[in-house]
Amino acid sequence: DVALVVVSRWRRGVPWWRGGVDHTSHRLVQMGLSHRRAVIALYVVTAVLGLLATAVAYVVTRQLAWVLALSLGAVALLLIYLLEHLWPGAQPGAWRVNLRVAVIGGGAELLPVLEACVTLGRHVSVLLTPAGKNALGWRDIDSERLQQLAVRLSEAPSAAQLLMQSARPLGSALRDQCEVLNSALRMRGRLLANQLAVGAAGPILTASADAMQALQETDLIVIAGDLHENVLATLSLPEVARELRRSKRPRVLVHANPPAALALLKAAGVADVVTHAVAPAQLDGLWYSVTDVADSAQVAQALHVIWVECTKVRGTPQPLAGWALG
Structure with a gap:
């Protein structure tokens, strides 16, 4: 060996x-x-x-x-x-297995993970949720980060980068920005924004039909990056959390510190949505180890192994939080 x-x-x-x-x-x-x-x-x-x-x-x-x-x-x-x-x-293109991947992530740490998902999949859906002003420290994905995500989803990243540099501001609403990028660029996936709906008590966040369809039809769900940016806001949507809990697909957390991330998810009441984790090799635990979670090639390999193993096992993957948090 x-x-x-x-x-x-x-x-x-x-x-x-x-x-x-x-x-x-x-x-x-x-x-x-x-x-x-x-x-x-x-x-x-x-x-x-x-x-x-x-x-x-x-x-x-x-x-x-x-x-x-x-x-x-x-x-x-x-x-x-x-x-x-x-x-x-x-083999060339070894990790491209034509998966449908749904990604919930935030922060600069999400970018290499998204590259790994694009390597694996034929269609990558990135779920985004406006956090608005809140006392929990949750943050929106800003326009610059949104453009970085679009570039990595693009079939021609260099051309997309040049277009982003010369483009006018995309607008203020997250949903509008996503629609502009989805229509302007040829991408291997879509940016899917959840939406504000008007309820009896005022504006409320609801999961969009496109986001729910992406979760239902996906082969692999990846949660990655800074949880305070976009992730917790998305997972807090009851429809999203419910769909993740009943999904039979692997739900993988890619994070530099999974115990801390799972503790944060537990505090938000959604730790049970994670079934697997990818983490640096120096961390002891029931993780799939890589040298660096910022290395997209290593993350792609780990995600591929998880997906292959799960396709060989019948039944629904079990939540990881019970083992990790006790």
Whole structure:
């Protein structure tokens, strides 16, 4: 496994000392085995090698031991070759699996995660909610951040960036800004703004029909970035929280500090919407580890592994908060 990872990362120009999801067990899952079958396969290989080692030590003659050792070395090299060249991660566009991804996020930390989602999916929906003035410290996505999101969703990011620099102000209402960007740019997804409705007690926030449809039809739901910007405002919508709780899709939190993020979600009453988490490798916990959550390639790999594992398991993914928060 060490030889495989070192050779593979050297070929791909990735530092060999970084954590990642390219070890043998990860590759077996990504190549189609369920998590259970991948573990069983590794157990079987380990048992066979243990028996052969015992035979070499106590039964086989020295000459036959050399033949056996050289044969096993050749088999190991063949397995390394096959695992490297058959592994989806070694192929161009490896993580593009045509998923529909729904993203709820905020802050600059959202940008690389959105890039990872665009790598994975054929259609990425970003759910946005105006927070307005509130005493909880929640913030709106501002126009600059909105444009950054649109650029990363665009099929031609460089051209979109130039257009953003020369464009006039988009307007004040979040929904209007999203509509302008959706119509002006050719994007691999949409910016979906929830809306203010007029109720008996005054204006109230409601989830838009487009946002609810995106959550219902998605293959993967990602929550990422600064929770105070957009995330908590979106999750506080009863329709959104209800749809997330009953969704059978993985709901993944990508965050530099998942325990703190889950505690914040718990305080808002929505910690149970998260089923998986991606976090830096130095944090102990039931997370999918990456070296840096700002590395879009690593995040894409981790999200791909989560999605593949969930498609192999029947039933609804269970909330992560019960384990993480006790």
